[in-house]
Amino acid sequence: xxxxxxxxxLEPAAATLAAYRRINDGFWRAFERGEVSQExxxxxxxxxxxxEAAPGCRASPEAISRRYLELLADQVHxxxxxxxxxxxxxxxxxxxxxxxxxxEVQRSRLERAGLASCFHxxxxxxxxxxxxxxxxxxxxxxxRLGLPTSEVLCVGDVPATDIRGARAAxxxxxxxxxxxxxxxxxxxxxxxxxxxLRELAALAPPVFP
Numbered sequence: 001x002x003x004x005x006x007x008x009x010l011e012p013a014a015a016t017l018a019a020y021r022r023i024n025d026g027f028w029r030a031f032e033r034g035e036v037s038q039e040x041x042x043x044x045x046x047x048x049x050x051x052e053a054a055p056g057c058r059a060s061p062e063a064i065s066r067r068y069l070e071l072l073a074d075q076v077h078x079x080x081x082x083x084x085x086x087x088x089x090x091x092x093x094x095x096x097x098x099x100x101x102x103x104e105v106q107r108s109r110l111e112r113a114g115l116a117s118c119f120h121x122x123x124x125x126x127x128x129x130x131x132x133x134x135x136x137x138x139x140x141x142x143x144r145l146g147l148p149t150s151e152v153l154c155v156g157d158v159p160a161t162d163i164r165g166a167r168a169a170x171x172x173x174x175x176x177x178x179x180x181x182x183x184x185x186x187x188x189x190x191x192x193x194x195x196x197l198r199e200l201a202a203l204a205p206p207v208f209p
Contacts, residue, residue: 001068002017003071004067004068004071005064008057008067009057009059010053010054010059015053016049019049019052019053020045020049020053023045023048023049023052024045027041027044027045028041031131032100032131032133032160034131038102038125038126042065042069042102043061043062043065044061045065046061046065046068047061049061050064069102073104073105073108073109074108074112075109076109076112076113078113079176079197080197081196081197081198082197083113083114083115084198085197085200085201086115086118087115088201089118089200089201090118092205092206092207093204094120094146094147095118095119095120096119096120096121096122096123096141096144096145097119097121097122097123098122098123098132098137098138098141098154098156099123099124100124100125100161101124101125101126102126103126103127106124107124110122120144120145121141121144121145123137123140123141123144128140132158132161132162132165133160133162133165133168135165135168135169137165137169138154138166138168138171139169142169142171149170149171150170150171152171152172153171153172153173153174153191153192153203154166154171154173154174155174155176155200156173156174156175156176157175157176157177157178159175159183159184159187159190160184162175163175163187163188163190164187164188167188172191172192173190173191173192174190174191174192174193174194174200174203175190175194176195176197177194177195178195179195
């Protein structure tokens with residue numbers, strides 16, 4: 001984000017980056033509610049950012065959006081122990097990757113991470129036309145894995161999308177809790193809570209069936 005803004009002639013000041021995070025989060029929550037499309041939010045978030053943080057700037061929000069997605073697709077930032085945990089789990093269970101992210105970004109990042117072969121299926125909302133927390137998203141994942149929902153564990157870090165959607169689809173759920181983040185009281189509790197991805201090994205079958 002900082003590189004994109006700098007290329008557009010904007011100072012990536014802390015306040016500007018914070019404004020983007022707030023605006024971007026608002027658009028993604030709206031997307032999850034079905035109020036905006038992914039195509040719409042791509043540019044709209046930068047249009048609003050320019051209007052708020054740089055009202056005199058003549059930079060094109062469309063051009064900024066395109067460049068941002070190009071740079072974002074080149075980035076791979078994994079959670080601690082993610083790669084090792086995924087490789088180990090893929091030996092013991094069928095894995096599916098499920099994301100509401102943008103297809104062109106998520107596909108690129110998965111390939112660059114070298115983990116694509118670990119997943120039996122990949123569900124990206126922009127490709128299937130359904131987004132988390134819609135239960136149909138999770139049911140399609142179970143179908144592609146060839147498993148009943150009672151044998152699927154959904155692991156995610158967002159209570160309102162990952163955990164709520166999994167529960168609505170009849171799946172067990174595991175919340176990956178970030179340090180210092182409390183579970184929102186308005187959401188139904190997950191079946192499991194972990195803070196380190198290495199803890200998933202205890203929830204997986206001992207050997208691949």
